Amino acid sequence: MAKTGEGVIEQIRVLLGVRRSAIKARVAVIRQIKSMLITAPEAIRSRWEGLNERCLVESLALTRPGPATGSVITATGHALRRLARRHQYLTVEITELEDELRILVGRAAPAMIARKGYGVITTATLLVTAGANPERLRSEASFAALCGASPIPASSGKTNRYRLNRGGDRQANWALHQIALVRLSNDERTRGYAARLRANGKSKKDVLRCLKRAIAREAFHLIVHPEPLPATEDxxxxxxxxxxxxxxxxxxxxxxxxxxxxxxxxxxxxxxxxxxxxxxxxxx
Known part of the structure; x- marks a missing residue:
């Protein structure tokens, strides 16, 4: 059975795609600002050096450099102000998209977003990968393969090992990776599991591979067989x-x-x- 492009999952997919492009555009803008400051006249370069990214954008957006046709300094100032305001506009757009995605994700997979480590974007990404009809996935192993989290045999001679899977949906694999990193930082069970793997001789990459495979198993059941959430209204x-x-x-x-x-x-x-x-x- 093929994936369908209907319902709330399709809404999530289109909004997630717009957010992704907005993120790329914002990264391009801040890179252009920093590159322009490197070649800017000394008066501008010395004025803005040492500021962090947030303060730099906010300060540049408030400048009043004078007529852009006046000189190189005023033209550069205008260019920097326009870039900073573009950065702010994209930030507002990204925030609005994330708020909309939070509502849709809460509607589509409340049990998943309520689990530790699952954020709005990572959950949305996994939902899009599974599709609007996840029952077409025969098992959690097939979902892991779809996410590029299934182990690939890489044995040689007397060495028996597995390697990372470079196939599958790379966005879904990124989502599993982010969840694994969050849990490694603040979840005791995950830390204990990783410690046991390292004690057994697993490398850092192998530990992450095992964690991503375990999270893919959990995510599959949260999508296909979700459990009711504990009541919170009281x-x-x-x-x-x-x-x-x-x-x-x-x-x-x-x-x-x-x-x-x-x-x-x-x-x-x-x-x-x-x-x-x-x-x-x-x-x-």
Whole structure:
């Protein structure tokens, strides 16, 4: 069965494509700004050196260099201001696209976006790869192969090993890689698993390959056989009944107050955090 281009997944696909092109355009703009500053007149070059990217763009966008036809300095100033304002416009566009994608992803795969490590863009990318009819995928192994995360035998002589798969959907492979990196940085279970692999002689690349394969397995089941999310609409009332502030609750379970606020309002679901939060709120 072929992939279909219908429904919410198709909406995600077209918006994701626009965001991708906007990201590329914004990268091109900041590169052009920095290149132009290198060859700019000394007065301009010395004025803007040492600023980080955000401050540089904001400052250049507010300049008033005078008539562009006046001199090289004013022409360069105009060019830099236009580039900075283009960068700001693209940033606003990217933010708006991500907000729209968050709504669509929450509608299409609430169980996936609620898992640790799955962001809006990585989840959207995996959903587009699976398509609107993921039941056409016969197994989690076929989805892993589609994402380029299936192991490829690379044995030689007495050495038995596997290598990274360079095939499959490279955007989906990138999404798995990002999820793996996030989990390696803040998930104890993932760190423990990686430590066991390294203790068994696995290289860093092999560890990432194994992690991506495991995440592909998890993602397949989250897409094809999603589990219901834990309820969150009553968490705020439970906290009020307990007489606790967001700061107190966050400190007790090791989370950020803003993250708990988003969870209570249903803005950013997180199954693991919701379970831990409810357990603390209902503890005697």
């Amino acid at each position: 968490l705020r009332d439970l906290r009020h009944q307990r007489g606790a502030t967001l700061a107190q609750a966050a400190m007790s379970i090791g989370a950020e107050p803003t993250r708990l606020s988003e969870l209570e309002r249903g803005k950013r679901p997180n199954a693991e955090l919701a379970t831990a939060y409810r357990a603390w709120l209902t503890a005697a």
